[in-house]
Amino acid sequence: EAGVTQSPTHLIKTRGQQATLRCSPISGHTSVYWYQQALGLGLQFLLWYDEGEERNRGNFPPRFSGRQFPNYSSELNVNALELEDSALYLCASSTGGPSQNEQFFGPGTRLTVL
């Protein structure tokens, strides 16, 4: 069974540009989560999508947004990139439902903002 996949692996942008990161969940999973892992800040929750709807959002500005498609894949968009947006962005998926369900993570997209 294929795991969570993310693309691209690496992304280099300049300040002020927009970045789009993509995630495909494990087959059968309806929930997708985005986390940011920045140096010195640890792993921080960004967004949760379930059944096409944004269900929860972390403490990030509105220029971080995303969506979930009918096939449950997801996009994370970061507008007006700032240098501090440089980080590893991890996507995870789960079956949804009870909160006890574990989240399975993809390999991440490393975003570098110059």
Place this chain on the structure above:
Amino acid sequence: AQKVTQAQTEISVVEKEDVTLDCVYETRDTTYYLFWYKQPPSGELVFLIRRNSFDEQNEISGRYSWNFQKSTSSFNFTITASQVVDSAVYFCALKNNFGNEKLTFGTGTRLTIIP
């Protein structure tokens, strides 16, 4: 507010030694879930275990074991007879039962196994 503390930033042990990674958590919830993840150099977080707050039974899986103690709000992870492949960053995480699905992570412990 929820918080997870992993006080050990880095640990180095010689191969075959046992090592324990500490995790202390804070939550006001009566029902919650605790997790351990492994992050090898490739970057992908690998799920290791989930523990429910109402189940304090310790668990062993091969060389891995977990000690959950509600009285001290700790969920420690022990690797027995460590191997070089165990070298990674290990994260402890907490999730409440309110359905917001947010995982709160500790800052991680970087474990290096010296051959």
